[in-house]
Amino acid sequence: MADRKLPVARKALETIKPYVPGKPIEEVERELGIKNAVKMASNENPLGPSPRAVVAMQELVHKVHLYPDGSCHYLRGKLADAVGVGPDQIIVGNGSDEIIKLLAETYINPGNSAVMANPSFSEYDFAVNLMGGECRQIACVDFKHDLESMAKAITPDTKLVFICNPNNPTGTIVTKTEVGAFMSRVPEDVVVVFDEAYYEYVSHPEYCSGLEYVKKGFKNVIVLRTFSKIYGLSGLRVGYGIAHPELISWISRTREPFNVNSMAQVAARAAIDDEEHVALSREENQKGKELLYGKFEEMDLPYWPTETNFIWVNIKTDCRPVFQAMLREGVIIRTGDIFGFPEFIRVTIGTEEQNQRFIRALTKVLGK
Template sequence: MSENLWRNNVRKLDPYIPGQAAEEAKQQEKLTEVVRLATNENQLGPSPKAIEAMTKALQEVHFYPDLTSLELRTKLGELHGIDPENYVVANGADNIINLVIASYINPGDEVVYCTPTFSEYHKNTLLMGGVPVELPTTKDHKFDLEAILGAITEKTKIVIVCNPNNPTGTIVGEEELRAFFKRLPKHVVAVLDEAYGEFISVENYATGVEYIKEGLPVITIRTFSKLYGLAGMRVGYAMATEELIQPLQRVREPFACNRVAHAGALGALEDTEHKNKTLTENKREMKKLIKEFRALGYEVEESHTNFLFVDMKQDTSKIAGELAAKGLITRPCAAWGYPTYARISIGTAEQNDKLVKALQEISAKTPHHI
């Protein structure tokens, strides 16, 4: 009976399924220690400056946070060279995605993007009565910008480019992306999801910041969950021209970023040493894992994120189960339509060594799987 009272669009939604929680795995496998390499968290943890700032902020949690996160918007403005008024801060990047789609999509409007990618584009489009238009990525797992342009109709309101893409870790060419934005019809808004943008190491590679400064119709999304190690605090933000950011400012709920999270984000931005340490270790450990995975017969390319998209040449759900029994959680990609692939986060040197050893043991039991 109660289901009959639901909004019709809610019936179309599938609940978001994250990587297995460490607590759940411990209980299920009867383990005391679990390494979670499924959700692309910063295994080094947050900056000591962020921890100090959050600890101090705990003394003031009886006060509401700043309504629009002015101090953080000001700091981001200094970092990127974009007016603080052109930002919206909210409860993680997924909340920002919700705000963008809620701000622009009417029933029947189309949202165009490629798959596999982050599932929240699909969910939030359906929730607003929009029409998801999903196109395959290219053979090398990149967003197919030409296909997106070709799929645009008069009903298209938003196109989304996840760059770097999740779960593939790929990026599109800078000039190709700039040309894509310039070719968009006037009735289409571009959304550039750069949750992993800080991990791109291509020299002088332009990001959403540059496109916004060039006046292109781009809403750029960033997060403090990945590079800055604040996944548990939920801080995300959007930046765009004044014209494009205005509806998000109207839709955004009051106090969307809590006081402790706001303080943590400010502290994280102050600690360039911790940020650089994260980037250096991520790059070093990624190279090591790529070498070890290829030695096991897996196919894997270098990624522009803090994870790898790995073709293990067999059912990764089975491998994930065996790894979980050893206290290692990875992310099978069958839900994205890639049953032989896994998305594996880059851990610390010790965690990665443990992972490689476990995979070598599993491979030794099934030597003819490739």
């Protein structure tokens, strides 16, 4: 059979770098012939899902032959009550990742730009490039958003600005004062996206949620949050956005029907009420954070204080061989090279047992 030409894909796809997720436990165990591996790479809640969410899903199992509520009516209502806005100010997505993509589909045309920090969450870059836009990546200062430089990078073609607060992969935040100065310089026709995936873990007194601006009536601000982190529902893929009703209306036009499955909707509704699970998750995270800080200091490894459930650490050597050696010890971590920092790792704060196992493995691998 004669060779046939491959259909030409959109030019924008030439710039797309596929997302590389953390290695699954099953894959590591299968490839290396080991058992009982622990995954400390993807910032999942080590305590598992909200027990209330589990019960809610079990009760729904016999109804999964029916399509889900396409508008997420009850979940939007529950979320609206929880954050103090109207249901028309909420959009629910297949993870907050989907809402990032919807934002790009709504606002980015070829020739438009978006401003973001570097390093930060890679999905911003993906979504903007997918629509043929330009990504203006502004280097962090001491691994923290440089909001002053980000404001200067905004030009008449800029449509979106992404502020990951707390930032992934560094765990740092920008403060109320810094956000206020930044917002005073942002044109009204530029959408500011506050990605607050780790909001529930934050304890810093100077933290500023973008929700303050939504409640003040800013029409160009959207706040993204998720059930994938502290609520322990990563496998269900459910996140949400909070914004002015008009902004939500425009974004909703790009949303696919039935984008959030039934299990995700009922689990999220139940998880919102599970204050005990959230409180316990925060408490265990704080204990693990303090333990790991101490161990890193003993090992003379610089780390950045975090407002999340992960820690950004300088291991002072090439992270790739360390990553491979840690896999052989049954511990999965995230390498910093994918963010452009080959001597760094990002490690999820786990249970006490997982944290101790991680430290034992890292000590062995680094010869500490």
